Amino acid sequence: xxxxxxxxxxxxxxxxxxxxxxxxxxxxxxxxxxxxxxxxxxxxxxxxxxxxxxxxxxxxxxxxxxxxxxxxxxxxxxxxxxxxxxxxxxxxxxxxxxxxxxxxxxxxxxxxxxxxxxxxxxxxxxxxxxxxxxxxxxxxxxxxxxxxxxxxxxxxxxxxxxxxxxxxxxxxxxxxxxxxxxxxxxxxxxxxxxxxxxxxxxxxxxxxxxxxxxxxxxxxxxxxxxxxxxxxxxxxxxxxxxxxxxxxxxxxxxxxxxxxxxxxxxxxxxxxxxxxxxxxxxxxx
DNA sequence: CTAGGATCCTGTCAGC
DNA sequence: TGCTGACAGGATCCTA
Numbered sequence: 530x531x532x533x534x535x536x537x538x539x540x541x542x543x544x545x546x547x548x549x550x551x552x553x554x555x556x557x558x559x560x561x562x563x564x565x566x567x568x569x570x571x572x573x574x575x576x577x578x579x580x581x582x583x584x585x586x587x588x589x590x591x592x593x594x595x596x597x598x599x600x601x602x603x604x605x606x607x608x609x610x611x612x613x614x615x616x617x618x619x620x621x622x623x624x625x626x627x628x629x630x631x632x633x634x635x636x637x638x639x640x641x642x643x644x645x646x647x648x649x650x651x652x653x654x655x656x657x658x659x660x661x662x663x664x665x666x667x668x669x670x671x672x673x674x675x676x677x678x679x680x681x682x683x684x685x686x687x688x689x690x691x692x693x694x695x696x697x698x699x700x701x702x703x704x705x706x707x708x709x710x711x712x713x714x715x716x717x718x719x720x721x722x723x724x725x726x727x728x729x730x731x732x733x734x735x736x737x738x739x740x741x742x743x744x745x746x747x748x749x750x751x752x753x754x755x756x757x758x759x760x761x762x763x764x765x766x767x768x769x770x771x772x773x774x775x776x777x778x779x780x781x782x783x784x785x786x787x788x789x790x791x792x793x794x795x796x797x798x799x800x801x802x803x804x805x806x807x808x809x810x811x812x813x814x
Numbered sequence: 815c816t817a818g819g820a821t822c823c824t825g826t827c828a829g830c
Numbered sequence: 831t832g833c834t835g836a837c838a839g840g841a842t843c844c845t846a
Binding site: 561601602632648649650651652690691693694695698800801 | 816820824
Binding site: 531532535583598599600601602603618619620649650652653668701702703710711712713714773780781802803 | 840841
């Protein structure tokens with residue numbers, strides 16, 4: 530689930546709660562979700578919170594870091610002593626539910642609150658590593674540039690190298706362009722009027738430029754609204770996460786009219802993933 | 815090297 | 831009601 534904008538939202542939000550705070554205790558409920566020895570992080574202070582693509586890094590004061598990847602269903606929920614809650618990640622009732630619960634895999638105790646790592650499907654993880662080893666981590670090492678740092682030429686060249694691959698599969702590959710997931714891939718392709726099944730080799734330089742620009746735009750917009758929306762989501766209705774509705778043009782909008790031309794949005798399968806398109810605006814050439 | 819499919823895991827929902 | 835299969839905001843591994 531959580532894609533770059535959600536992880537960035539978490540990163541910014543958590544700073545207010547855990548920066549310069551000491552991890553007093555780590556409790557691991559699911560071994561698969563935690564790699565390394567919790568003791569190496571306990572009684573150490575969070576000095577920085579960084580993000581590499583969809584991975585979040587907590588740097589501690591002893592040259593140790595915690596790398597957190599939420600994958601599909603991970604969530605980070607900070608529950609403060611004064612009952613304030615900050616939650617982000619895969620939207621679910623866990624944001625307002627009693628914690629810890631069945632889906633809680635790890636918790637980090639701070640002096641004035643607890644950070645819960647919940648993850649329904651157990652694909653996500655927290656792992657301990659030396660701060661200096663982060664650049665050598667197999668996942669981090671492979672990450673390509675994020676859309677904001679990539680030039681049209683760079684992306685176009687990658688498209689030529691993967692000319693027979695569907696463009697959606699290609700932009701989901703974090704070693705090609707970093708940050709997009711299933712939502713923002715669909716949104717960016719729609720914004721650029723590109724059908725997700727187009728082969729990369731058929732994408733023109735002009736289309737590549739538009740796609741890159743669209744990717745930045747949809748994620749910028751999400752980051753801008755993400756934090757506050759998530760916060761109000763947690764406080765207010767408490768039912769279902771609806772922050773997608775604010776900006777999604779196609780994602781989860783199958784059956785509804787395209788906001789551009791009125792044609793019904795349809796859902797297809799591309800690269801094994803549910804994919805949402807406007808069949809009129811995104812023609813398969 | 816690339817491209818596509820299976821796989822990890824739990825939960826929910828549609829259809830019979 | 832109970833069963834079954836499909837599917838899910840990710841990434842990796844295996845195969846051809």
